[in-house]
Amino acid sequence: MELSTLTQANISLPFITATADGPKHIEATLSRAKFEELCSDLIDRLKTPVNNALKDAKLSVSNLDEVILVGGSTRIPAVQETVRKITGKDPNVTVNPDEVVSLGAAVQGGVLAGDVKDVVLLDVTPLSIGLETLGGVMTKIIPRNTTLPTSKSEVFSTAADGQTSVEINVLQGEREFVRDNKSLGSFRLDGIPPAPRGVPQIEVKFDIDANGILSVAAVDKGTGKKQDITITGASTLPKDESREW
Structure with missing residues (x-):
């Protein structure tokens, strides 16, 4: 925290351990330059998610009005400088980065409660x-960053x-x-009349509502037989993917 405003900080850790000679303490000075050197690989990793976010939103840096920082670590001067280089804009520091997520959640709560009328928040x-297709391949039906609610069939x-x-x-994910x-669930559609492969027509429909609840239905177009499944939490990011970001 001190290095966000000072060029060096004192580190004092009394009684960090003990030996036969008695307790041991750590007294050291850490410069901002050394701290930034130690964190350089982590700071460099900021570039990919920022560029991905712009790409997913189909925006360029010239389309940005403001850049808001989220999280206490964005107070690090090297982080702010990296964001400045990526976006070409000075980050907006008028919002407390420790509170910005809770402020957004409060706005969303107001929207859901009907108290906030002039803001529209769209989930994706x-x-x-x-779903899984021949050869263990995932065939994507609803691409990531699709605005909810949505419906698509193939x-x-x-x-x-x-x-x-x-x-x-x-399935959920981006791999081939x-x-x-990640498998979200599975079900079986039985009763398909025997026929040469490729002849039966099975329509599979995916529906995700505004609350992120996924419904998948499969219908044999020849007989009308149907089977379906409902999955909650399909619009949330899995823990392993969250860690990657």
């Missing part, structure tokens, strides 16, 4: 939603001759193969 899917078919059922494995993504 943090990761793509899809038609699939069987992979083998005489196949009378299909397993619908609902099923094994590298």
